[in-house]
Amino acid sequence: MSEHRPPFHPQNGSGIGHFRDTLKPSAPRTFLFLFALALVALISVVALLSIRRFIEAAEQRSRAYSLIVTVGMIEASLLRAEAEERGFVSTQSRACLENHERALRQVDESLRSLRHLVADDPRYATRAVAIEAIVHEKKALMEQVVSLRETEGFEAAARGVATGRSLELSSRFHEIIREMEWIGHQDRELFHERVSRFGRRAWALVVIGTPLSIILLGGAFLWLNQETRQRELALRSLQESEERFRSTFEQAAVGVAHVDPEGRFLRVNGKYCEIAGYSSEELRTKRFQDITHPEDLDTDLEFVRQLLAGERTTYSMEKRYIRKDGNPVWVNLTVSLVREPSGGPRYFIAMVEDITPRKKAAEALRAKSEDLGRSNAELEQFAYVASHDLQEPLRTVTSFVQLLGQRYQGALGAEADEFIHFIVEGVDRMKRLINDLLSYSRVRTRGQPHQAVDCEAVLGAALISLTTAIEESGAVVTSDPLPTVWGDDSQIQALLENLIGNALKFRSKETPRVHVSATRKGDLWDFSVRDNGIGIESQYFNRIFLIFQRLHTREEYPGTGIGLAICHKIVENHGGRIWLESKPGEGSVFHFLLPAPRSSATGAVQEPGLTTSPQEGLGQRS
Known part of the structure; x- marks a missing residue:
């Protein structure tokens, strides 16, 4: 088989090879x-x-x-x-x-x-x-x-x-x-x-x-x-690169558009057309100013001016487009500018994400929050006014019933005396309920400005208020060293009084033991009030923090069912959360989070910046 040689090979004796052979140094x-x-x-x-x-x-x-x-x-x-x-x-x-x-x-x-x-x-x-x-x-x-x-x-x-x-x-x-x-x-x-x-x-x-x-x-x-x-290789590489770019451009999960410096659409992908409600051909006859909501146009144009002037390299904003059907659509817009080698503007790259569902959900949530806020405010105002206005007739009923009992005790018979006793007992229960309602409404409406609160001192004041209940139950209340927190001292005292009083009320046959402690967790303090009481089944953990919710009859354990609801409201006001760990017959541990004050470089106490959402897990077990 003869050797194959490419054209113009030096050994062929023709073409460039022959030309080189003839060029000898003569x-x-x-x-x-x-x-x-x-x-x-x-x-x-x-x-x-x-x-x-x-x-x-x-x-x-x-x-x-x-x-x-x-x-x-x-x-x-x-x-x-x-x-x-x-x-x-x-x-x-x-x-x-x-x-x-x-x-x-x-x-x-x-x-x-x-x-x-x-x-x-x-x-x-x-x-x-x-x-x-x-x-x-x-x-x-x-x-x-x-x-x-x-x-x-x-x-x-x-x-x-x-x-x-x-x-x-x-x-x-x-x-x-x-x-x-x-x-x-x-x-x-x-x-x-x-x-x-x-x-x-x-x-x-x-x-x-x-x-x-x-x-x-x-x-x-x-x-x-x-x-x-070489050019074919470069062209093939360029075609592959363009194909990858085209595929990425067309299949992008967000809308992508190329826009000239005057605002005219040069190229758009399918997602952009879907968001804007126009076809690709229709958009290429328009400018972005034509489909931008008038209320958002000035802000958008100012960002464009800053891009063209070199004051920024990119910008993002939330804006509205007016779709072809006339309906607005909310988008999150991110824009950057591609420049010519000379530095002049070539075209903008705009990426848009449809955030209309998110905006609608946020608006619905805001409306519901406002409705809920109004309802809560009206309810709290009603509870305060109703309980306050009930005080006077209740005092009148109490006075006359007591007077009736003093004058006619034994004269009307044993049954009448029992009825009078029931009336007095009901009036006392009503007074307790009204006072608890007043306390509940005052938690939000009459809170003091937050400041540094020494929890050791607050616990001492709470135990003084509970002296009678502690002595009657023979309870042993202990605590670890407690920190300083940022809050309302009167509300924190009410919080500790309610939780310790709750432990004394729902005690077992053993000597009641209550222990208060706190552990630092970032910018928060995790407090726990531990008891050896009767305990609670897990299915009731969330229910007990709702107002008027009781798990036992008044004959078993007296109360109005408002105390733990007040605790929940106090912790919520401080941007924390409260939850429960318990098993029947093994006692309970109530946890609640309060913000720690932040110290400045000079040692001064400053208002904290919470890292935990105030609503996260409120009333839920951790």
Whole structure:
């Protein structure tokens, strides 16, 4: 099998290889090589000069043709103007006058073109000046006739038309045209002569330059072949990159658009069309200003101005588009600017995400929160007013029942005495309920400004208030060292009183033991109140923090069912949360979070910045 060699391989003895073999370091071959180079250079110079002269001759011929055409247009427009002038003289039609004026404007435009064409050729320039003078005089004659028709009537205008001056001017105009045509004829003959001469030179160049061109083209072929392969590889890589970009652009989960500096859409993907409610073709006929909600446009344009001025590299904003169906759509918009290598703006890249569902949900949540806030405020106000207004009649009932019992005890019989006892007991329970309702409503409406609170001192005050209950139950209340927190000292005292009192109330048969402690968790303190009481089943953990919710009868454990609801409200007011750990028969642990005060560099106590959401897990077990 014979060895395959690529074309123009040095070992082939032809092409570039043969050319290299002949270039050995000898004087004759060096001379031939230099001669070939000189010949190629000479041929190139001669060819360049010939081509340039050919182009000049062709341009001269083209200009002569354009001159004749332009002069012909001037003549045609003048004839049309004269015809419309005569029509106006005959009928005084405004349409004829307008057509007359339009034809004169076309004459002026053609004169401007004529001046431009003859600027470099004095042969035509002098004749163009004569043509322009004739045109101005004919225009003056026509304006005079029109004026006579408007002011003196048909007869005067007809006499103006009948003068022979216009015909004289037309005759002179035609003479000038013939002169220009004769000059053009001479130019054409000169053009044909030059073309013939240039053709002979070109033939000589072909005969002489072909062998040299073959040799040179061989080398050029190798270079071009290599260059072509490199370009094909680069093109393939570019096509793959463009395909990846196109796929990413079209399949992006967000809307993407390219927008020119004036705001016109250049390119949009399907998601953008879906969000805006327009097709790709419709958007390319619009600007982003056309579909932006008027209330958001000024802000958007200010950001665009800052991008163009180089004051920022990107911006994001929430705005509204007006869809094709007229409905607004909320989007989160992020825009960056692509610049030219020179630094000028090329186009914007805009990415939009439809946030309408999120906005609607937020608006619905806000409306519900406002409704809930109003309802809670009204409920708290009602509870406060109702409980306050009930105090007076309740005191009256209590006074009269006590007076009745004192005066008629034993006189009305044992059954009547029992009824009086029931009334007094019910009135006492009602008083406790009213007082608890007042306490519950005051938690939110009468809170003090938050400050640093020493929980050791607050616990001491709470235990003093619970002295009677502690002594009667024989309870043992202990505590670890307690921290300073940020809050309302009176509410925190009420919180501890309720939780410790709750532990004393729901005690088991053993000696009640209550322990209060606190652990630091970031910017919060985790308090716990632990007891050895009867415990609670897990299914009731959330229920016990609701107002008026009781798990036992009043005969078993007295109370109004408001105490733990007050605790929940107090912790909520402090931006914390409260929850419970318990098992029946094993006691309970109530946890609640309170914010720790933040110390400055000088040691001063400052208001904390909470890291836990105030609503997170309120009333839930951790």
